[in-house]
Amino acid sequence: MLTRLDIEALSLSRGERRLFDGLSFSLSAGEAAALTGANGAGKTSLLRAVAGFIRPDAGTVAFHDAEGEMEAETARRLALHLLGHHEGLKPQRTARQELGFQVEWLGGSGEAMDAAVARLKLAPLLDLETRKLSAGQRRRLSLARLIAAPRALWLLDEPLAPLDEAWRGVAAELMAEHLARGGMILAAVHDPLPVAARSLDLAQTLGGVR
Ligand SMILES: Nc1ncnc2c1ncn2[C@@H]1O[C@H](COP(=O)(O)OP(=O)(O)OP(=O)(O)O)[C@@H](O)[C@H]1O
Numbered sequence: 073m074l075t076r077l078d079i080e081a082l083s084l085s086r087g088e089r090r091l092f093d094g095l096s097f098s099l100s101a102g103e104a105a106a107l108t109g110a111n112g113a114g115k116t117s118l119l120r121a122v123a124g125f126i127r128p129d130a131g132t133v134a135f136h137d138a139e140g141e142m143e144a145e146t147a148r149r150l151a152l153h154l155l156g157h158h159e160g161l162k163p164q165r166t167a168r169q170e171l172g173f174q175v176e177w178l179g180g181s182g183e184a185m186d187a188a189v190a191r192l193k194l195a196p197l198l199d200l201e202t203r204k205l206s207a208g209q210r211r212r213l214s215l216a217r218l219i220a221a222p223r224a225l226w227l228l229d230e231p232l233a234p235l236d237e238a239w240r241g242v243a244a245e246l247m248a249e250h251l252a253r254g255g256m257i258l259a260a261v262h263d264p265l266p267v268a269a270r271s272l273d274l275a276q277t278l279g280g281v282r
Pocket residue numbers: 086087091109110111112113114115116117118260
């Protein structure tokens with residue numbers, strides 16, 4: 073199981089623009105970090121770099137389990153979830169088809185999928201095409217993935233943004249349970265995370281934070 077994420081001296085650019093330089097921080101089992109910063113500061117880009125979708129200009133992203141450093145590709149394939157703004161749902165497919173596909177792709181079981189559907193109260197939505205779901209309902213469908221296919225590191229991009237108060241409460245419970253099991257959360261947020269979390273302000277972290 074993934075037990076630590078180490079980011080060391082990371083520099084990231086998008087287009088011609090350098091977003092940040094020399095960013096260093098670590099996250100250990102049971103810890104959460106709230107990534108803050110102005111629009112365009114690079115929060116989403118950092119999450120995508122950790123997930124391996126953007127290559128940094130310099131620096132390293134390393135994943136560790138109890139034995140030592142893991143191969144990054146393996147860690148990314150098996151030990152993390154990236155939940156983005158865009159839920160990555162095909163509009164013409166039903167919620168059931170999309171969730172079923174994702175859970176199978178991620179190696180989750182049918183039982184775990186049923187548990188996730190129950191926890192996120194998705195049963196009445198499963199036969200709707202995803203284009204007919206509201207933003208909050210789509211986010212609940214994405215949150216179901218987190219439960220149906222357990223992974224140690226959750227990379228969450230504004231996870232609460234489209235949720236109403238009641239569903240924010242459920243998301244908070246899911247996060248707290250994940251941390252209590254030794255999971256880790258790195259979340260880009262504009263509002264505070266609803267769990268105890270270290271704050272990592274991208275506007276103020278040039279040069280490194282630990
Ligand atoms: N594919 C891309 N090509 C070029 N520039 C990009 C690309 N994707 C993002 N950017 C730029 O990178 C910068 C950082 O974007 P990013 O989405 O990481 O910011 P953010 O901190 O998550 O912002 P927000 O709070 O608005 O979600 C922005 O200026 C954005 O325009």
